[in-house]
Amino acid sequence: MRYFFEIAYNGKNYAGWQSQANATGIQTVVEDALSKLLRTPIRIVGSGRTDTGVHCEQQFFHCDLEKLPFDYATLLQKLNSFLPRDVAIPSIRRVKDDASARYDAVERTYHYRITRKKNPFKEGLAWHYFKTADVQTMNSAAALLLGEHDFECFSKVKTDVNHFLCDIKKAAWREEGDLLEFTITANRFLRGMVRAVVGTLLDVGTGKTSLKEFQAIIQSRDRKKAGANVPPYGLYLSKVKYPPSVFVKES
Known part of the structure; x- marks a missing residue:
């Protein structure tokens, strides 16, 4: 099943959205937190990239999960506790299996x-x-x-x-x-x-x-x-x- 996760972050300490070999991107931080919480490797696809130091009040990423181990409220609480203080997940929504956080944005x-x-x-x-x-x-x-x-x-x-x-x-x-x-x-x-x-x-x-x-x-x-x-x-x-x-x- 596919889900859209809403995300917000202060970009001061990050090299933008995308995962990078020699710098910390938001994508890496979120994938690490989700993988630890759900105890399985998780890969996410963002709605787009932001540059180094740029902030975000609302962005989305999608990922596929076989089955959520918690209800949405519990998952949000646990995931936000795994993330650093300058990154937050305000909401989660179920989407169609072919939905794309990147390509479906209008x-x-x-x-x-x-x-x-x-x-x-x-x-x-x-x-x-x-x-x-x-x-x-x-x-x-x-x-x-x-x-x-x-x-x-x-x-x-x-x-x-x-x-x-x-x-x-x-x-x-x-x-x-x-x-x-x-x-x-x-x-x-x-x-x-x-x-x-x-x-x-x-x-x-x-x-x-x-x-x-x-x-x-x-x-x-x-x-x-x-x-x-x-x-x-x-x-x-x-x-x-x-x-x-x-x-x-x-x-």
Whole structure:
């Protein structure tokens, strides 16, 4: 039987999602905990990758289990006790046997969080950006991202994707006091895309790049023309959406 596990984590101490030979990925931590708890080797498939230092408020992975030894509440309690404090499993749901946490996801939402004022309580959880940026102008630029476009200009150069098309549903900045947050929702994202988008939008907000130049950057498909990546610790994978049809209704 196949299950979707919801997961959240503080990415500070991890080299992203994926298991790696010379660094600790979230995938390895979870597989080790599940394998110890269930006393059998467990392999999981995530809804996507996150880079080193990126945080996650909601992600999913799937795995196949012959039979759950506990009810959901007990399994959650025991699994969370096996995991480190900066990783949590909020929920478990039964899904169809051919459901995929990666390929069945229809939308993903990221937030990038900035603090305008040095704040020790946001250290490692938001980027302290001291320059003045025009939020209205950045939102005008963000609107140019909406729809399906080739976003190769915002992708890491060495990547194994078949194409660079992404359909962006939402892209907007929100300002509240000293906090500045960018939200972006799409059907898929390229490697390093959100951090490159944020860096380029900040160039627009500070007057370094005009709206016309921003549009030209998108059309160029050239990563060298876009802005620098912002730091990973301000980035959060916040929501992954699936069609209701993948879930099994349980009594």
